[in-house]
Amino acid sequence: MTACSSDTRRLAPDDSDHRVARLAAVALVLALVDAGLPSPLPGVKPGLANIVTLIALYRYGLGAAVWVSGLRIVGAGLLFGSLMTPGFLLSLAGGLASLAGLAAAHRLPARGFGPVTASLVAAFCHIGGQLALARLILIPSDGILYFVPAFALAALVTGTVNGVLAAKLLEPDHETD
């Protein structure tokens, strides 16, 4: 069977596809900014792209957050040429862990818990996932535990800052689309 040009099928992207693509694009830019910032310890980054994931989560639900996060991780891997390298795998492990954390945090009652909680949980899950993977395959030694408090402190700070920024951007009078 041969395919000719008249056989092309069009997949019509709907509104939610456009939304996800837009948010993922913003997340990619923020990931680039992130990578450009100097870091005191390898792996400690502000994680600005997570603000976009949070906005996707609160505006459009978990599915959109998963898409935006996944597209950002793979897209950043392609842009940095780090696809399938240890750094990319660490990023993937952290991303998956923090999505799991977000899914859990999103179920908390919205009256008491806002984006800051989600952001903090995601940040801690992120370092947790990364450290677990690093301990398992990259640095099979308990020496890595020595760095855990530093990473936890970084997660505390960046999680709070990103959460507050996301909360600010999620205020009704903001157009973040």
Added chain:
Amino acid sequence: MRALLRPGDWLTLALLAAATALLAVSLWGDGHARTVRIKQHGRLFAEASLLHDRVVAVPGPLGVTEVEIAAGRARIRRDPSPRQYCVRQGWLDRAGQVAICLPNATSIELSGGERAYDSLQF
């Protein structure tokens, strides 16, 4: 308009801050060594405090191994061993860490504080 930080957010923040502090205390707290035990041919040659900077010369079958103590750490500064493994190990600062110069039958082991393991067998 809702507050940026809701009550539960403060709770989460406080809990995670406490967890971070706990991690720091448990993982960074008591690991630092206080003394170094220098062994020569299986026998204790000297036990020195890490608080006083000094260099200990330990004579062995191949020559003199120099152990340097400075700023709460210890290292093998010089050793006649051919491959220099113990020298390249660099500074030791946590209890239970060891550097062994096998050809010259000399070793240093840090102690005091909380030891990560009871014994090492080679």
